[in-house]
Amino acid sequence: MFNHEQESPRNVPSARGLEGYSQEVLDEIAEVRRIVSTLHAELPKWELVVWTAGNVSQRLKSADLLVIKPSGVTYDELTPEKMVVCDLDGNLVDGDKAPSSDTAAHAYVYRNMPGVYGVVHTHSTYATAWAARAEPIPCVLTMMADEFGGDIPVGPFALIGDDSIGQGIVDTLRESRSRAVLMRNHGPFTIGKDAKDAVKAAVMVEEVARTVHISRQLGEPGRIGQDDIDRLFDRYQNVYGQ
Numbered sequence: 001m002f003n004h005e006q007e008s009p010r011n012v013p014s015a016r017g018l019e020g021y022s023q024e025v026l027d028e029i030a031e032v033r034r035i036v037s038t039l040h041a042e043l044p045k046w047e048l049v050v051w052t053a054g055n056v057s058q059r060l061k062s063a064d065l066l067v068i069k070p071s072g073v074t075y076d077e078l079t080p081e082k083m084v085v086c087d088l089d090g091n092l093v094d095g096d097k098a099p100s101s102d103t104a105a106h107a108y109v110y111r112n113m114p115g116v117y118g119v120v121h122t123h124s125t126y127a128t129a130w131a132a133r134a135e136p137i138p139c140v141l142t143m144m145a146d147e148f149g150g151d152i153p154v155g156p157f158a159l160i161g162d163d164s165i166g167q168g169i170v171d172t173l174r175e176s177r178s179r180a181v182l183m184r185n186h187g188p189f190t191i192g193k194d195a196k197d198a199v200k201a202a203v204m205v206e207e208v209a210r211t212v213h214i215s216r217q218l219g220e221p222g223r224i225g226q227d228d229i230d231r232l233f234d235r236y237q238n239v240y241g242q
Contacts, residue, residue, distance in 0.1 A: 043056070
């Protein structure tokens, strides 16, 4: 049995190629391929994925294109050259392998959330367990208030293969400060200002999912008040760091 990220040479779409794009775009593609390839190594490092599941993408700033992981390729085989380039409808533009089966979802997010330039999907254990229960993660930690601005919401169930998952992500996050959504019976998707930012959110959502789960074994944790959540979120987003 093949998993949903398994590639097959018979269904690799024809790439239309990069002819006609400016040198600026070609240079950004090369840089984003390097960035996305490097960031994929963070997913197994933080135990957010197994085998070939999961994916990282980043949207270009110089053209309506995205770079994403090829389907069914193990993480230790990934190189910048193996990253595939797609347009914002999910069509293959450059690469000799089929793009991730989640490409349509990533593309839909980019088309409908203009400020988003990075999307990550993982099957991290604790966050996916919350998704399987269709239960939002309540904001009971200052880390959650800082990073996500409140609860981490649950998105609707959707099948893989078209942009239905992307629609669920956008509909859920459009009115939320959260950069993470738990897609029901599937797993977490995170967004960011670039791929690194979205990977950070993926690491953080798994950490808080695990911590809140453990705390609930001891009793029901107390929620943080909304006024305090707002103050924590504002400080972290606008004051914290360099």
